[in-house]
Amino acid sequence: MTTLRIAGGRVLLPDMTVERADVLVDQAAGEVLAVGGTDQGDEHLDAEGSLVIPGLVNAHGHAAMTLLRGYADDKPLGAWLQEDIWPAEAELTPEDVRAGTELGIVEMIKSGTTAFADMYFEVEEVAAAVDSAGMRARLGHGIVTVGKDEAAARADVEESLAIAREFDGEAEGRLSTAVMPHSLTTVSEECLSMAVEGAREVGVPIHIHINETRDEVEPIVGERGIRPLEYADELGLLEEENFLAHGVHTDERGIELLAKTGMGVVHCPASNMKLASGMAPVQAMLDAGVSVGMGTDGAASNNDLDLFGELRDAAMIGKLAADDASAVPAEQVVEMATAGSAEAIGIDGGRIEAGANADLAVIDFDKPHLTPAHDPVSHLAYAVRGSDVRHTICDGEVLMRDREVLTLDEKEVRETAEKRAVELVGRA
Ligand SMILES: CSC[C@H]1O[C@@H](n2cnc3c(O)ncnc32)[C@H](O)[C@@H]1O
């Protein structure tokens, strides 16, 4: 057994208290062995002046969209997708998706994220990138059936199921999958039912966008006389293992359905603000017992993959939405981006204790903007930036040491992504 000792720092414990402690990791098992006064360990990571936290979990995104960062801004979701993003995505090659995903992964590792959920195309490439980078991820092929004939639509669902079967449990268990219909308005009722049934057969969750904008709610109410979550419930989509992105336009009845069924919600505040989608009722969801995680969404609607920005945004917009400065407090957003996200996407993570997955981030608190440190949890929510992350560890492996990414060549990843992005938008 090779052990890694993260020594000399303070540690964020599952009850959100902070203690001076070392963390000893069994690298082969990828598990935390002990927290406190530990053995020396074979390898050492310095955490002096730093806080060891659970690796952040980005519970909703499209990593390869880093290639479209800054390509189309300042539009609402529908126009943004139809006028800019989908035409560009129609030109994507598997090599583009690999390059964009690697860039997204470098950005996530450098900002303390150790696991993420990803909905996209060319999932073989996404899986290969995650495997070689050493991260943990729940991946899936995004199904869109609007504009397709029946055979092509069914083939898209079949592809999502085949991908879910193929990659679940790969990369020594770091990869898991889900069936991923894009939304209730971009996938036909028949294909949504096929996806629900197929996911049950394969034994994986469903990941879908729901209640993101009013433009999604209105056609469903107009056509069916019920709101999106009631429609999703009729389809059998609201299950404890499933999770939806956004949930902005969720009313009281919708919150009740989420709480009753255990369906997880992934809050993406930056994307919701940028696309002017609205303010999710996060405090009301939490009060009702809904499982809430956090996500960045893609880099074209955020425009970065630094989850620390999401923590701050969630705490800020949560107060505005509830008209209450005590709503969505610091501890709550830290919980949401760690244990909450892990629970929502169904992976083991988000806590530091013996036996837990060794997915960790070490934050350097020796910074002007983190001085004084009255309350480290307050700083995590309101003041820490991704660039304050010193080391990132996933499954016991050090992915970044003293800000040097060890599993990917950052310079090469950036150069390749830059070149492919320029060529991609040239073709679009
Ligand atoms: C079918 S793969 C995923 C699909 O989703 C698109 N997308 C990116 N961001 C959003 C968002 O906020 N709402 C809905 N859809 C989004 C992405 O461009 C892919 O086409």
Ligand SMILES: [Zn+2]
């Ligand atoms: Zn999305």
